[in-house]
Amino acid sequence: KQEVTQIPAALSVPEGENLVLNCSFTDSAIYNLQWFRQDPGKGLTSLLLIQSSQREQTSGRLNASLDKSSGRSTLYIAASQPGDSATYLCAVVGGSARQLTFGSGTQLTVLP
């Protein structure tokens, strides 16, 4: 059964710092990997989707990479801002039912 792990569970950084969030998954037979943002008490907002054939995707200050063979993905946030404070979740799509399996998230706090 697919398991998705995100480390660290929480991270605090000063404003302006570049940072990396990590995601690992146990079954490399995935269709795609997605990164989501969740603000407290709110739903999820999709940030980036990487298809299994791709190595990375970029959107503004965000860059996500995918290494299927090692079962790892990273989300790079450049020049962090207090508005980036949120929980970041990664999720993979795989298996015959093509279900989305989520990690437990990294709670990011960017200090002004």
Added chain:
Amino acid sequence: DGGITQSPKYLFRKEGQNVTLSCEQNLNHDAMYWYRQDPGQGLRLIYYSQIVNDFQKGDIAEGYSVSREKKESFPLTVTSAQKNPTAFYLCASSISPGLTETQYFGPGTRLLVL
């Protein structure tokens, strides 16, 4: 304005009571999903529907039921058989059921037990 709406924002359930959470989308998406989120944890799939009048159990379907009579609506009923219903419930939809596209999420309903 296209999107997914969930109501109510907060819902209180008494012992032995069934409650229904509403999810509506006007994105013309074929697939819809219900997830449960517990504090400090990721989302777990309860039920999903790839097309009208069809739905499948997810990983934690016990104690829940759904219907998909209309394309735009996918209500979730939390039955009295669900012994630990307190959680944040999220509804999502995607253009097609293949999950190659991203899912769009509603704002969530927080269910509390009195």
